[in-house]
Amino acid sequence: MQTAGIIIVRGIVQGVGFRPFVFSKAIEFGINGTVTNFGSEVEIRASGARFSDFLREVSHGPPMSRIDTVEVRPLTGNIRTGFFIEPSREGFLSGMIPPDIATCEACIHDIDQEGSRYEGYWATSCVNCGPRYSIIRKLPYDRERTSMVAFPMCPACEEEYADPHSRRHHAQTIACRECGPGLRLLDPDGNEVRTTNPVMESASLLDQGHILAIRGIGGFHLVCTERSSGELKRRLGRTEQPLAIMVRPDILDQIVRVTQDDKEMLNGPERPIAVMAKRDPSSHLEISNLHTLGCMLPYTGLHHLLFHYLKNPLLIMTSANMPGYPMVTDIDQAMAKMNRDVDYFLTHDRLIINRCDDSVVRDEHIIRLSRGIAPKRTKIDLGKRTILGVGPELNSNATIYKDGFTVTSPHVGNVRNPQTFSYLQETIENLGRLLGAEYDVIAHDAHPQFLSTRFAHRLAKETGAELVAVQHHRAHIAATTIKPCIGIAIDGVGYGDDGTVWGGEIFAGQVPDYERIGHLEVVPMPGGDLATRFPERMLYGILPEDGVLDLLATRGWTDIELGVLTKQLGRKVNVSYTSSTGRVLDAVSALLGLCRERTYDGEPAMKLESAACLGTPTPWDLEFITTGGAEVLSTRALCREAFRQLNRISVDDEKRGIYDIAASFQYNLARGIATIATNAAGERGLRDIALSGGVAINSAIRNTIKDEIVKSGCNYVVNREYPLGDGCISFGQCVSAAMVKRPS
Numbered sequence: 001m002q003t004a005g006i007i008i009v010r011g012i013v014q015g016v017g018f019r020p021f022v023f024s025k026a027i028e029f030g031i032n033g034t035v036t037n038f039g040s041e042v043e044i045r046a047s048g049a050r051f052s053d054f055l056r057e058v059s060h061g062p063p064m065s066r067i068d069t070v071e072v073r074p075l076t077g078n079i080r081t082g083f084f085i086e087p088s089r090e091g092f093l094s095g096m097i098p099p100d101i102a103t104c105e106a107c108i109h110d111i112d113q114e115g116s117r118y119e120g121y122w123a124t125s126c127v128n129c130g131p132r133y134s135i136i137r138k139l140p141y142d143r144e145r146t147s148m149v150a151f152p153m154c155p156a157c158e159e160e161y162a163d164p165h166s167r168r169h170h171a172q173t174i175a176c177r178e179c180g181p182g183l184r185l186l187d188p189d190g191n192e193v194r195t196t197n198p199v200m201e202s203a204s205l206l207d208q209g210h211i212l213a214i215r216g217i218g219g220f221h222l223v224c225t226e227r228s229s230g231e232l233k234r235r236l237g238r239t240e241q242p243l244a245i246m247v248r249p250d251i252l253d254q255i256v257r258v259t260q261d262d263k264e265m266l267n268g269p270e271r272p273i274a275v276m277a278k279r280d281p282s283s284h285l286e287i288s289n290l291h292t293l294g295c296m297l298p299y300t301g302l303h304h305l306l307f308h309y310l311k312n313p314l315l316i317m318t319s320a321n322m323p324g325y326p327m328v329t330d331i332d333q334a335m336a337k338m339n340r341d342v343d344y345f346l347t348h349d350r351l352i353i354n355r356c357d358d359s360v361v362r363d364e365h366i367i368r369l370s371r372g373i374a375p376k377r378t379k380i381d382l383g384k385r386t387i388l389g390v391g392p393e394l395n396s397n398a399t400i401y402k403d404g405f406t407v408t409s410p411h412v413g414n415v416r417n418p419q420t421f422s423y424l425q426e427t428i429e430n431l432g433r434l435l436g437a438e439y440d441v442i443a444h445d446a447h448p449q450f451l452s453t454r455f456a457h458r459l460a461k462e463t464g465a466e467l468v469a470v471q472h473h474r475a476h477i478a479a480t481t482i483k484p485c486i487g488i489a490i491d492g493v494g495y496g497d498d499g500t501v502w503g504g505e506i507f508a509g510q511v512p513d514y515e516r517i518g519h520l521e522v523v524p525m526p527g528g529d530l531a532t533r534f535p536e537r538m539l540y541g542i543l544p545e546d547g548v549l550d551l552l553a554t555r556g557w558t559d560i561e562l563g564v565l566t567k568q569l570g571r572k573v574n575v576s577y578t579s580s581t582g583r584v585l586d587a588v589s590a591l592l593g594l595c596r597e598r599t600y601d602g603e604p605a606m607k608l609e610s611a612a613c614l615g616t617p618t619p620w621d622l623e624f625i626t627t628g629g630a631e632v633l634s635t636r637a638l639c640r641e642a643f644r645q646l647n648r649i650s651v652d653d654e655k656r657g658i659y660d661i662a663a664s665f666q667y668n669l670a671r672g673i674a675t676i677a678t679n680a681a682g683e684r685g686l687r688d689i690a691l692s693g694g695v696a697i698n699s700a701i702r703n704t705i706k707d708e709i710v711k712s713g714c715n716y717v718v719n720r721e722y723p724l725g726d727g728c729i730s731f732g733q734c735v736s737a738a739m740v741k742r743p744s
């Protein structure tokens with residue numbers, strides 16, 4: 001029987017309390033030896049009669065760890081008596097550190113406990129909880145390579161750090177009021193507000209109706225009570241956009257319908273924002289004028305303390321950056337940007353090395369992959385080459401594949417502006433350094449003008465890596481399944497093979513060879529991007545009829561404006577063409593008067609969905625056209641039917657009529673898309689039908705497609721581990737690029 005060996009453990013084994021865990025097992029089984037962080041791995045030198053029991057226990061790891069492999073090598077030489085945690089050494093980078101972890105119950109107890117060393121201390125943490133990704137610079141994971149390096153431990157923390165019986169034995173983030181990061185409350189001019197308890201003072205200011213910027217784990221939030229939410233929206237100039245809220249756990253059930261899955265995520269170590277249906281759709285309209293509310297529960301010691309002092313049970317808590325821009329992380333930057341919008345700043349002095357937005361989930365799907373979930377690590381065999389996927393342009397992130405695993409970064413944003421673009425580069429640099437990645441292949445979007453595409457070209461030139469362009473919607477399907485399938489990608493916009501704007505696509509094949517076998521009708525977008533901002537333009541592009549012009553005239557369009565619009569379309573000047581699902585939903589939202597100007601990403605379609613969930617759908621006739629070998633669903637016919645019904649609505653019950661049209665439109669559009677897919681599956685003998693794309697976030701559309709697929713006897717395939725929207729693209733780019741056959 002083996003009584004000694006060198007055990008190498010790989011995976012997410014640092015930042016999860018692995019060394020103290022091994023230490024406690026060694027004591028339990030009477031093992032002599034050492035444990036050390038070695039590169040991104042953990043190396044254990046062990047000797048003792050109960051070595052095999054020890055090995056078995058160690059192979060399970062502590063709760064937050066994810067073990068890929070455990071390797072045992074022969075041990076030579078002598079081992080001194082006792083068990084020791086030895087200093088880390090640089091070495092091979094095969095693993096990853098975990099995402100930031102919500103403050104655990106035991107630490108919250110310490111914060112609440114009268115007389116405890118941690119009583120009222122905002123940054124209390126232990127081996128099982130606290131920031132990780134957001135504070136790390138380099139592996140191996142030790143305090144000196146994190147932003148905790150600025151806070152030398154006090155004697156009491158040192159003692160606890162060295163105590164094998166403590167939950168903070170070798171906890172790299174250990175800190176207390178004496179030695180750890182502190183809080184300061186500042187006015188907009190940067191003057192410190194005199195107070196002995198900045199959190200209690202902040203709670204009182206919030207209760208009084210003030211708007212605060214609060215520096216959290218991954219960046220700044222804007223925070224206020226519900227009463228001030230209207231004021232906050234006015235100051236930000238974002239009057240329509242729904243705001244996320246943080247609620248006291250005991251009132252969550254009263255305001256939204258919480259599913260079991262939501263409950264688990266909301267209370268788990270991830271603690272994302274969960275988008276849930278309001279109990280009463282007409283409640284909390286100042287926060288969200290949709291039928292849903294995005295809610296999260298307190299996830300740091302600071303949040304717990306705030307709610308301890310607050311009279312209000314819920315707080316608006318929205319990222320302080322402009323939508324699509326990077327989180328603001330630094331106090332000077334925050335003051336420069338926000339001193340007009342914010343009454344006070346509550347800040348701490350721990351550096352945020354990797355910024356991180358809040359993650360968003362809805363109906364068991366990830367909408368935004370970020371804090372608590374990312375860096376997201378997935379076991380998948382994509383071969384020996386190291387691959388970088390730089391992502392698309394909107395809702396972007398990056399993915400690196402190395403040695404059997406992909407690692408996807410947190411949400412980066414819209415890589416259209418220079419700030420977000422440099423944040424993308426910074427993210428790729430940091431992630432690449434943590435993984436020790438040197439790229440053989442760089443995958444990018446097919447759009448030649450994207451900043452991310454140009455960056456990929458530049459990086460490939462510098463490194464000699466091979467470049468692979470991956471069409472946007474094929475990346476969606478590649479992110480969903482690697483098996484042969486019919487793939488449905490329903491989306492906003494993406495660059496198509498023919499240079500037009502795609503977004504309602506049906507493919508057949510296997511990654512990377514997907515043939516486009518169906519799509520939504522190609523319709524003009526008069527004014528190009530203007531048609532995205534003003535969806536009534538899109539409506540006229542789809543239905544260029546006098547009736548539509550009359551409708552627009554009643555809504556205040558002048559004769560001159562209408563003249564320009566008709567001429568633009570007639571002469572095809574500044575008109576692009578699209579099969580986008582999002583743009584069709586926008587047009588109907590405009591037709592029904594639900595949204596006439598898009599002020600945030602997805603607004604018209606989200607308002608359509610909110611109206612539709614109050615209506616009852618009825619089946620309409622579907623029209624299909626065959627062009628160029630592809631089956632095309634006529635969205636013109638669907639819009640014409642919606643328009644016809646709108647003109648027949650009874651005046652007494654106008655609202656109900658609109659809700660019903662909205663519901664029917666979504667239902668029939670989804671049914672039409674599913675019909676093309678299920679027919680194609682039958683013809684080609686394929687069983688799996690994959691669904692992806694931002695429009696699939698719409699529950700009614702997704703569920704109709706799912707029902708039709710199941711009814712046809714096929715398998716409905718979605719990837720719940722990655723966002724349905726563009727947050728899956730960088731992962732799909734890696735998968736697709738790996739499968740491209742190389743000339744031998």
Ligand SMILES: [Zn+2]
Pocket residue numbers: 103104105106107124125126127128129130
């Ligand atoms: Zn803890």
Ligand SMILES: [Zn+2]
Pocket residue numbers: 153154155156157158175176177178179180
């Ligand atoms: Zn201390």
